[in-house]
Amino acid sequence: MVGIHHAYGTTKVLNNISLTVPAGELVCLLGPSGCGKTTLLRIAAGLEQLQAGSVTIDETVIAEGAAQLPPEERRIGFMFQDYALFPHLSVLDNVIFGLFRQDRRTARARAMEMLDQVGMVQHAEKYPHMLSGGQQQRVALARALAPEPRLVLLDEPFSDLDTNMRARIRQQTLTVLKQNNVATLMVTHDPKEAMFMADRIKVLGDQGRILQSGRPADIYYKPTDEYVARLFGPMNMIDGVVEQGGLKSSFGTLALEDPTVVEGAAVRVLIRPEGIILSKGDDDGGAPVEILSAHLLGDSSIVRFKVRSGINSGSEFHLRMPGAFDLTEIGQIWARVDPRHAFQYPQNQ
Numbered sequence: 001m002v003g004i005h006h007a008y009g010t011t012k013v014l015n016n017i018s019l020t021v022p023a024g025e026l027v028c029l030l031g032p033s034g035c036g037k038t039t040l041l042r043i044a045a046g047l048e049q050l051q052a053g054s055v056t057i058d059e060t061v062i063a064e065g066a067a068q069l070p071p072e073e074r075r076i077g078f079m080f081q082d083y084a085l086f087p088h089l090s091v092l093d094n095v096i097f098g099l100f101r102q103d104r105r106t107a108r109a110r111a112m113e114m115l116d117q118v119g120m121v122q123h124a125e126k127y128p129h130m131l132s133g134g135q136q137q138r139v140a141l142a143r144a145l146a147p148e149p150r151l152v153l154l155d156e157p158f159s160d161l162d163t164n165m166r167a168r169i170r171q172q173t174l175t176v177l178k179q180n181n182v183a184t185l186m187v188t189h190d191p192k193e194a195m196f197m198a199d200r201i202k203v204l205g206d207q208g209r210i211l212q213s214g215r216p217a218d219i220y221y222k223p224t225d226e227y228v229a230r231l232f233g234p235m236n237m238i239d240g241v242v243e244q245g246g247l248k249s250s251f252g253t254l255a256l257e258d259p260t261v262v263e264g265a266a267v268r269v270l271i272r273p274e275g276i277i278l279s280k281g282d283d284d285g286g287a288p289v290e291i292l293s294a295h296l297l298g299d300s301s302i303v304r305f306k307v308r309s310g311i312n313s314g315s316e317f318h319l320r321m322p323g324a325f326d327l328t329e330i331g332q333i334w335a336r337v338d339p340r341h342a343f344q345y346p347q348n349q
């Protein structure tokens with residue numbers, strides 16, 4: 001997709017979106033509610049009239065200007081949030097539905113092969129209302145992939161499932177998509193889901209613009225702006241002025257990677273909660289802290305603390321650490337910052 005703009009009436013929704021989904025890869029659009037994710041998928045599918053730009057699949061232009069191929073000729077498979085299985089058709093007939101170009105026997109064999117891939121063969125004769133949400137999702141995936149589409153579009157495909165089911169179905173969906181070596185464009189507003197599923201992530205801002213594109217590790221470790229850094233949850237923030245190439249803090253001088261930042265510039269450093277590490281000694285150059293509270297979340301704990309002395313004394317921070325934190329632990333505790341989890345931006349960005 002190149003140079004896609006879209007407006008509903010006078011409201012601009014998408015602003016110059018270009019993206020490519022290589023065969024066998026999964027590209028994830030990650031963005032807040034209302035930023036235009038579904039609109040972009042509908043344009044790709046041909047369900048929404050293209051207003052500007054072009055859509056190409058395998059080097060064939062399928063939409064540009066007035067020339068727009070109808071949805072059924074685009075060889076694109078869909079799966080939306082509500083799965084939208086046909087309630088009056090059996091599981092098998094739901095999957096056969098998209099295979100109308102094949103004779104009934106070939107179509108049936110192909111549908112059974114796909115149901116086998118998603119582990120639903122034994123439910124082939126059932127009707128959608130007899131299935132759990134996760135099972136319906138698997139049938140919808142089989143239906144989307146059965147006609148061997150050139151591109152699959154997934155719109156928040158796991159949002160109706162509970163936590164455990166979601167984790168299982170995500171893994172299974174990914175396995176089936178990779179087995180079929182299909183290009184997939186998926187939409188989600190859950191950054192962890194995007195990290196798990198995607199080969200590449202495109203972060204969309206609320207202006208309908210792509211803010212950052214990259215592999216999951218780039219988005220997490222090299223967020224190019226404050227908005228992207230904050231996608232993963234609350235951050236610790238230190239504002240200050242650059243002195244001798246860094247920002248002085250109670251945690252020591254936080255070195256600034258960006259060589260263009262000049263002495264005296266006002267900068268903001270954001271530190272991920274998992275980037276602050278506690279210790280019982282100050283050997284690593286940490287700040288002495290007073291623990292305010294600790295909450296066990298299960299696999300990790302959130303610990304709030306105050307810095308006791310130095311530049312940020314009195315300021316409150318929070319960190320995430322594996323396992324439980326024992327509040328009865330006595331003695332002075334120090335905190336230090338892992339520079340891989342600290343990011344610097346100009347202030348008032």
Ligand SMILES: Nc1ncnc2c1ncn2[C@@H]1O[C@H](COP(=O)(O)OP(=O)(O)OP(=O)(O)O)[C@@H](O)[C@H]1O
Pocket residue numbers: 008013031032033034035036037038039040189
């Ligand atoms: N048919 C329409 N007519 C007018 N406005 C629309 C139409 N469809 C969507 N919009 C508006 O366009 C914007 C983008 O909608 P879209 O459904 O693409 O967002 P989204 O990113 O998918 O959001 P969500 O995460 O909530 O699903 C929203 O402000 C929405 O209200």
Ligand SMILES: [Mg+2]
Pocket residue numbers: 037038039155
């Ligand atoms: Mg949507």
